[in-house]
Every structure is written in structure tokens, then in C-alpha cells.
Amino acid sequence: MTTTVRKVNLIAHVAASVGWLGAVLVFLALSIVGLRGGDAATVRSAYVAMNLAGELVIVPLSFLALATGLVLALGTEWGLFRHYWVLVKFALTLGATALLLLHQFTAVAEAARLVSVEPAVSGGCVGALGVQLVVDASLAVVVLVVATVLSILKPGGKVMWRRPSVRVWILVIVVFLSLVVLHHLVGGGMRHAP
Numbered sequence: 001m002t003t004t005v006r007k008v009n010l011i012a013h014v015a016a017s018v019g020w021l022g023a024v025l026v027f028l029a030l031s032i033v034g035l036r037g038g039d040a041a042t043v044r045s046a047y048v049a050m051n052l053a054g055e056l057v058i059v060p061l062s063f064l065a066l067a068t069g070l071v072l073a074l075g076t077e078w079g080l081f082r083h084y085w086v087l088v089k090f091a092l093t094l095g096a097t098a099l100l101l102l103h104q105f106t107a108v109a110e111a112a113r114l115v116s117v118e119p120a121v122s123g124g125c126v127g128a129l130g131v132q133l134v135v136d137a138s139l140a141v142v143v144l145v146v147a148t149v150l151s152i153l154k155p156g157g158k159v160m161w162r163r164p165s166v167r168v169w170i171l172v173i174v175v176f177l178s179l180v181v182l183h184h185l186v187g188g189g190m191r192h193a194p
Contacts, residue, residue: 001075009075013068017151020061021144027053028137034111035130044115047126050133051112054104062097069093084157085150091173092147096140103136 001009027050034046073080073090081087111126111133126133 001071006072006076009068009071013065013072016061016064016068017144017148020058020065021141021148023053023057023061024137024140024144027058028134028141031130031133031137034115034126035134047111047115051108054100054108059100059104062093062100066093066097082158083154084159085153085155087159089147089150092143092150096143096147099136100140107132107136 030046030050030053034043034050037043069090070080072078073086078086080090107129111129114126114129
């Protein structure tokens with residue numbers, strides 16, 4: 001990768017990552033407003049705005065951050081599987097993107113649907129779903145901040161693939177993420193009645 005291409009990709013990656021974090025912070029603020037209730041117009045607006053922000057801003061930024069990060073990892077000396085911090089950041093980004101897709105098209109879309117059909121809308125009309133949106137957005141902020149810290153600090157350590165502990169941890173992470181996704185797909189999560 002030439003220096004110019006690397007710099008352009010790095011700028012795109014940083015912009016997408018910072019934008020993703022900022023959009024999730026706005027999403028968190030809106031989810032708190034929606035949960036707290038208040039007048040019907042404010043609650044309805046909060047949940048509808050969350051759905052639009054998720055579909056039009058957060059999801060595209062997550063894909064852009066993932067793609068540009070992957071290009072940087074594969075096209076620079078850092079490599080995708082050479083350093084722990086790159087591997088952990090990639091796993092966090094991949095997991096966050098997968099869970100975001102599940103979350104956006106189930107929980108967030110359902111909350112927006114509920115407030116659009118509920119005649120006397122209030123923060124309580126979405127029930128436990130409103131609490132879940134606040135918790136999920138809070139966890140997303142933590143994950144994105146951890147990924148940012150890893151990018152800045154670049155903690156040392158190369159991946160020692162021959163070590164059994166590395167393979168075990170990778171297997172544990174893959175199994176855990178697979179179970180979370182499977183749990184949500186088969187109806188154990190993100191499907192709440194109002």
C-alpha cells in the first residue's frame with residue numbers, strides 16, 4: 001500500500017470510527033429521553049429518530065469502520081493476526097457490527113413501530129425494550145471506547161499462534177459471539193412485548 005493510499009484509508013477509518021462513536025452517543029441520549037417519558041411527541045420523536053439514525057448513520061459507519069480497518073490491517077505492517085491489539089480491535093468491531101445489525105432491525109425497529117401505533121404514547125409503552133435500548137447503547141459506547149484506546153495505545157505483544165492458550169481464547173470468543181447471535185436469531189432476545 002502506498003503512503004498516500006494508507007493515509008487516505010487511515011483518515012476514512014478514523015472519521016468513520018469517531019462518527020460511529022458520536023452517533024451511538026446521540027442514540028444513547030435519545031434512548032434515555034424515550035425511556036424517561038414526558039410528552040407523547042417527544043417520546044415518539046426520540047424513538048423514530050433512533051431508528052432513522054441507526055439505519056442511515058450508525059449501520060453505514062460501522063461497515064465503513066470495519067472495512068477501512070480491515071484494509072489498514074491487511075495493507076500495513078501491523079497485519080490482522082500479528083498483534084494482539086489489532087486482533088482484539090477487529091474482534092470487537094466485527095462483534096459490535098454483527099450485534100448492531102441484529103439490534104437495529106429488531107429492537108430499535110420494534111420500538112419505533114410501537115410508538116407510531118400507540119395512541120397515548122409514553123416512555124412506558126415500549127416496556128422492557130426501552131431499558132434494553134439504553135443498556136445496549138451504553139455497552140456499545142464502552143466497546144467503541146475500548147477499540148479507540150487500543151488504536152491509540154497500541155499495547156505491545158505479538159500473537160503467538162503456536163501457544164494453546166491463544167487458540168483456546170479465540171475459540172471461546174467465537175463460540176460466545178456465535179451463541180449471542182444464535183440466541184437473538186431464535187427469539188431469546190430483542191423480542192419484547194410492550
